[in-house]
Amino acid sequence: MEVSCPGTLAEAFDELAAFPETVVLAGGTDLLVAINFGRERPERVMSLRRLQELGELDQDGLVRCGARVTYARMLAELSDPVMRQAARTVGSPQIRNAGTLGGNLGTCSPAGDTLPALAALDATVVLASPAGERRVPLTEFMRGPKRPDRRPHELVLGAEWLTAGVTQAFLKAGTRNAMVIAVANCALVVDPERRRVGVGLGSVGPVILRAAQAESFAAGLLEERDWVLPATLPESAFVEFGRLASSAAQPIDDVRGTAAYRRHLVAVMSRRALERVCASA
Numbered sequence: 001m002e003v004s005c006p007g008t009l010a011e012a013f014d015e016l017a018a019f020p021e022t023v024v025l026a027g028g029t030d031l032l033v034a035i036n037f038g039r040e041r042p043e044r045v046m047s048l049r050r051l052q053e054l055g056e057l058d059q060d061g062l063v064r065c066g067a068r069v070t071y072a073r074m075l076a077e078l079s080d081p082v083m084r085q086a087a088r089t090v091g092s093p094q095i096r097n098a099g100t101l102g103g104n105l106g107t108c109s110p111a112g113d114t115l116p117a118l119a120a121l122d123a124t125v126v127l128a129s130p131a132g133e134r135r136v137p138l139t140e141f142m143r144g145p146k147r148p149d150r151r152p153h154e155l156v157l158g159a160e161w162l163t164a165g166v167t168q169a170f171l172k173a174g175t176r177n178a179m180v181i182a183v184a185n186c187a188l189v190v191d192p193e194r195r196r197v198g199v200g201l202g203s204v205g206p207v208i209l210r211a212a213q214a215e216s217f218a219a220g221l222l223e224e225r226d227w228v229l230p231a232t233l234p235e236s237a238f239v240e241f242g243r244l245a246s247s248a249a250q251p252i253d254d255v256r257g258t259a260a261y262r263r264h265l266v267a268v269m270s271r272r273a274l275e276r277v278c279a280s281a
């Protein structure tokens with residue numbers, strides 16, 4: 001196996017152009033597992049570790065989170081609670097020190113924990129090649145399970161979104177409390193300034209799903225209150241929000257849970273997310 005470690009983006013692109021079969025390595029927490037289990041046998045691996053540009057994190061209204069930003073950094077540095085809460089649920093401290101946003105995007109698993117949070121934030125994935133940059137909304141970037149919209153010569157530079165305040169929540173359910181792949185996860189962003197609600201659901205469909213009806217329902221409730229978030233809402237509103245979120249799920253039965261259990265989880269988690277967001281307001 002040839003392993004390279006380019007020092008600049010230009011060098012990285014040259015290598016991808018010369019050897020399109022090159023597999024990119026960030027923290028290795030997905031790729032090395034695949035190699036160790038014999039699912040992947042790349043002949044060329046290109047480490048991103050020296051690419052400073054991919055490690056940048058800017059937050060001046062528009063958040064630009066570089067692909068090499070680790071979960072530990074997301075947890076410590078990002079201002080949007082939904083991303084911090086998602087990062088906190090990932091793996092163990094070792095995984096959070098190594099695993100990156102770009103790796104979560106690159107693997108493109110419907111269970112990836114940052115992905116529903118990015119969907120709820122209406123985030124855009126930024127890709128780059130020698131031809132320039134390309135921006136793709138998160139929900140379009142995921143074309144299917146482990147099928148990112150990434151062309152062979154491209155690198156994921158990172159993700160961008162508008163800072164969305166503090167009324168946000170991320171919930172994840174697994175077969176235990178830590179070091180677990182989500183049976184279902186749910187992200188909620190209520191942005192009173194932009195008057196929008198985002199709901200992202202993971203592990204309940206082939207890709208990350210937006211719960212559009214639940215979003216409109218919650219936005220309608222808040223519109224009636226001129227987007228001043230109440231400390232709580234009538235019980236019937238929480239129940240209806242959960243029901244609408246659950247109706248957006250497209251789960252299957254698998255080793256981690258049944259479709260019926262996942263629908264139930266989405267109803268419970270999305271309802272709790274709205275309760276928490278109201279309480280935090």
Ligand SMILES: Cc1cc2nc3c(=O)[nH]c(=O)nc-3n(C[C@H](O)[C@H](O)[C@H](O)COP(=O)(O)OP(=O)(O)OC[C@H]3O[C@@H](n4cnc5c(N)ncnc54)[C@H](O)[C@@H]3O)c2cc1C
Pocket residue numbers: 023024025026027028029030031032033048067068089090091092095098099100101102103104105106107111112113114150154155156157179180181
């Ligand atoms: C014990 C353990 C626990 C885990 N727990 C969780 C969890 O709770 N939640 C969760 O979501 N994930 C979890 N994971 C999976 C993994 O940690 C994450 O998906 C992580 O974000 C992968 O990032 P990485 O930097 O390690 O990626 P790598 O393994 O280096 O790469 C993953 C894929 O992305 C591609 N890639 C990486 N960076 C780029 C880039 N900039 N441009 C283009 N392609 C790129 C690679 O080529 C590869 O295909 C866990 C893994 C392990 C081993």
